[in-house]
Structures are given as C-alpha cells and as structure tokens.
Amino acid sequence: MNRLICATTLLLSMLISNVAFSQNRIVLNSGDTIKCNISKETKNYLFIQQDVKGVLTKGKIPKAEVREWSYVQPDNRTEQGDMVLSAINTEIESGVYADDSIKPGPINKMRASFTGGMGYLLGDTKPAVENLQSMGVSKQLADDYYKQLKMGMQLKASLYFYLLKDYWLGAVYNGFYSQASVTTSMQMDEVNMYYGELSEHYFVNFAGLSFYSEGRYGKQQKIGLNSSLTLGPAFYRDEAEMLNEQVLIKSTTFGMHTTLGFEYYIKPKLSLTSEAGLFLANVKKLNIETLNGTQEVALDKDNYENLSRLDFSVGLVFYW
Numbered sequence: 001m002n003r004l005i006c007a008t009t010l011l012l013s014m015l016i017s018n019v020a021f022s023q024n025r026i027v028l029n030s031g032d033t034i035k036c037n038i039s040k041e042t043k044n045y046l047f048i049q050q051d052v053k054g055v056l057t058k059g060k061i062p063k064a065e066v067r068e069w070s071y072v073q074p075d076n077r078t079e080q081g082d083m084v085l086s087a088i089n090t091e092i093e094s095g096v097y098a099d100d101s102i103k104p105g106p107i108n109k110m111r112a113s114f115t116g117g118m119g120y121l122l123g124d125t126k127p128a129v130e131n132l133q134s135m136g137v138s139k140q141l142a143d144d145y146y147k148q149l150k151m152g153m154q155l156k157a158s159l160y161f162y163l164l165k166d167y168w169l170g171a172v173y174n175g176f177y178s179q180a181s182v183t184t185s186m187q188m189d190e191v192n193m194y195y196g197e198l199s200e201h202y203f204v205n206f207a208g209l210s211f212y213s214e215g216r217y218g219k220q221q222k223i224g225l226n227s228s229l230t231l232g233p234a235f236y237r238d239e240a241e242m243l244n245e246q247v248l249i250k251s252t253t254f255g256m257h258t259t260l261g262f263e264y265y266i267k268p269k270l271s272l273t274s275e276a277g278l279f280l281a282n283v284k285k286l287n288i289e290t291l292n293g294t295q296e297v298a299l300d301k302d303n304y305e306n307l308s309r310l311d312f313s314v315g316l317v318f319y320w
Contacts, residue, residue: 024036024037024038024048024069024070025069025070026038026046026048026061026066026068026069027066027067027068027069028061028065028066028067029065029066029067029165030065030215030216030221031165031166031215034048034061036048036049036050037049037050038069039058043063044062044063044064045060045061045062045063046060046061046063046066046069047059047060048060048061067165108162108269108319108320109161109162109320110159110160110161110162110319110320111158111159111160111161111162111168111170111212111317111318111319112157112158112159112160112317112318113156113157113158113273113315113316113317113318114155114156114157114315114316115155115156115157115273115275115313115314115315115316116153116154116155116156116313116314116315117153117154117155117275117311117312117313117314118151118152118153118154118311118312118313119151119152119153119154119176119178119279119309119310119311120150120151120152120309120310120311121149121150121151121152121178121306121307121308121309122306122308122309122310123150123305123306123307123308124306125146125149125150127303128142128146129142129143129146132145132198135186135187136185136186136187136193137182137184137185137186137198138184141182141184144182145180145181145182145198146180148178148179148180148181149178149179149180149200149202150178151178152176152177152178152179152202153176153177153178154174154175154176154177154309154311154313155174155175155313156172156173156174156175156275156313156315157172157173158170158171158172158173158210158212158228159171160210160212166213166214166215167211167212167213168211168212168213168214169209169210169211169212170209170210170212171207171208171209171210172206172207172208172210172228172230172232172257173205173206173207174205174206174207174230174257174279175203175204175205175206176202176203176204176205176206176279176309176311177201177202177203178202179199179200179201179202180199180200180202181197181198181199181200182197182198182199183195183196183197183198184196184198186198186243194243194244196243196244197241198241198242199240199241200238200239200240200241201238201239201240202237202238203235203236203237203238203239204234204235204236204237204279204281204307204309205234205235205237206230206232206233206234206235206255206257206279206281207232207233208230208231208232208233208255208257209230209231209232210228210229210230210231211228211229211230212226212227212228213226213227213228214226214263216265221265222264222265223262223263223264223265224261224262224263224264224265224271224273225261225262225263226259226260226261226262226263227258227259227260227261228257228258228259228261229256229257229258230256230257230258231254231255231256232254232255233252233253233254233255234252234253234254234255234281234307235250235251235252236249236250236251236252236253236281236283236305236307237249237250238250245290245291246290246291247288247289247290248288248289248290249286249287249288249289250286250287250289251283251285251286251287251305253281253282253283253284253307254281255279255280255281255307256279256280256281257277257278257279257280258277258278259275259276259277259278260275260276260277261273261274261275261276262274262275263317268319269318269319269320270316270317270318270319271316271317271319272314272315272316272317273314273315273316273317274312274313274314275312275313275314276310276311276312277310277311277312277313278308278309278310278311279307279308279309279310279311280308281307281308282304282305282306282307282308283299283304283305283306283307284298284299284304285297285298285299286299286305
C-alpha cells in the first residue's frame with residue numbers, strides 16, 4: 001500500500017513539473033506577448049488555454065496575427081496535464097486576453113489615407129517686402145500681401161503596402177496652394193504711376209516614395225502613433241500678375257517630407273488621423289514665361305526660392 005502511495009505521488013509530481021515547464025509563448029505582429037498553453041494547432045489557428053483569475057478560458061488566435069510562438073507538441077501526459085494547468089496562474093502581458101470577447105487587431109496588408117489641412121511657408125519674405133516697397137508699395141500693404149501668401153491649404157493622399165513588423169512602403173502625393181492679392185499704386189518711373197491689382201497663385205505639387213512606421217497601443221489597440229519619410233520631385237508653379245501683365249514661373253526640384261501622426265481606430269479597418277509635417281525643398285533655377293517669351297534664370301545661393309513649410313492635417317485612414 002505504501003509503495004502504491006509513493007508511486008502515485010511521484011507520478012503527480014512529474015506531471016505538474018512537465019506542465020509548469022511546457023508553458024508556451026505567443027508573440028503577435030503588434031509586439032504583444034501572450035503566455036499560455038497551446039492545446040491545439042491547425043493550419044490557420046492556434047487554440048490556447050489560460051487561467052484568468054481562477055477561471056479556465058479557451059480561445060483561438062489566427063496564425064496571420066502571430067509573429068512567432070514556442071510550441072511543445074502534447075503527448076498523452078500533457079493532455080492529462082491540461083486539467084492541472086487550470087490551477088496555474090498564467091500571465092497575459094500588455095492587456096491582451098485570449099478569450100473570444102477580446103482579440104488582437106487583424107494584420108492588414110494595405111493602408112490608404114486622405115488628409116487635408118493648413119500649411120505655412122517658412123521662407124524669409126523680408127527681401128520681397130523691401131522690393132515691393134522700393135516700387136512704391138506701402139510697407140503695410142507689402143506685409144499683408146506676403147502674410148496672405150505664406151498661409152495656404154494642403155492635401156495629401158497615400159497608399160502603403162505592409163512589409164514586416166511595424167513597417168510599410170508606399171507612395172505619397174502632397175499638394176499645397178496659397179494666394180495673395182492687394183490693390184495698390186506702384187511707381188513705374190519718375191512720371192508714370194500704375195494703380196491696380198498685384199496678385200499671385202502659388203502651387204507646390206510633391207510626389208514620392210515613402211517609408212512609414214506605426215505602432216498600436218492600449219488595451220484594445222485603438223491608439224496608433226506613426227511617422228513617415230517621403231522623398232521625390234517637387235513641382236513649383238507661381239502664377240503672378242503685376243503691372244497688368246501675367247507672369248508664369250515654374251521649376252522642378254528635389255523635396256523631402258516627414259510627418260508625425262496620431263490615429264484613433266473607430267473600427268478595425270477605419271481610423272481618424274491627425275498629422276504634423278515638415279516639407280523641405282529649395283529651387284535653384286526658374287523658368288519664367290511672359291508674353292514676350294520664355295527664359296531660364298539661375299539663382300544665386302543666397303537667393304534660392306525656399307519652398308519649405310510646416311503643415312498640419314486631419315483625415316481618414318482605410319485598411320484592408
């Protein structure tokens with residue numbers, strides 16, 4: 001009888017030991033880790049068991065959402081040990097639970113966004129204001145003119161494809177527009193004076209290859225923080241009217257746009273986003289068209305046309 005009791009005690013000790021050391025670990029694509037017992041594996045799912053506050057819960061996780069996992073193929077002993085596992089507390093990190101009521105967000109393969117907002121040009125307007133003053137425009141009107149021109153509207157559209165972990169690669173289009181207009185008198189020479197409208201319509205269209213990164217946070221994974229870097233050509237166009245004559249100024253240069261953003265997921269595949277961005281570009285050559293013809297002008301280094309700006313935008317993001 002004593003031998004039977006000893007053998008039974010030894011068998012139970014070995015069983016509990018095997019269960020304790022066969023605890024599995026699942027790492028999701030979001031970076032969260034789940035410590036649990038993997039009870040079954042199929043082609044598309046991992047079936048898991050956990051003890052949450054003394055209650056044994058069961059669930060399944062799609063393999064498409066899993067980055068890696070440690071898995072011990074159960075034999076007869078571990079199948080029996082599942083009953084003992086219900087008495088062992090398992091740890092769930094980052095608030096991710098394995099029951100059917102709360103599941104990690106799905107991994108998406110494509111991301112499209114549409115945003116719009118304000119932009120503010122960073123170029124120094126002091127030389128331009130002084131130039132207008134030298135032509136007889138009052139300082140107040142010259143300042144007002146360039147204040148109008150510096151503030152404009154911008155919109156952006158992007159399409160990204162998922163690479164790995166938190167990284168995406170895609171393309172971005174970003175357009176900026178501002179305008180300015182004043183009615184003023186201008187001294188043409190010692191005898192003649194012009195009175196009329198001075199105006200500009202200022203455009204910068206930018207498109208390029210973009211690298212994007214994103215992390216999702218919170219118990220329900222509804223908060224997203226992201227950043228992007230886009231490189232590509234910028235197309236500058238300025239339609240000006242001065243002294244009752246129309247002038248078209250054009251140029252193409254290299255540009256860079258970087259953003260920091262915040263997202264709130266109102267649905268698994270739809271989010272609201274806000275972004276702050278910095279666009280950098282300088283124009284070294286200008287193509288100037290008038291009624292008299294076209295000419296190309298090379299600018300001195302101190303007189304490069306600065307297209308750089310700060311921008312802020314809000315919009316929608318779609319995933320699929």
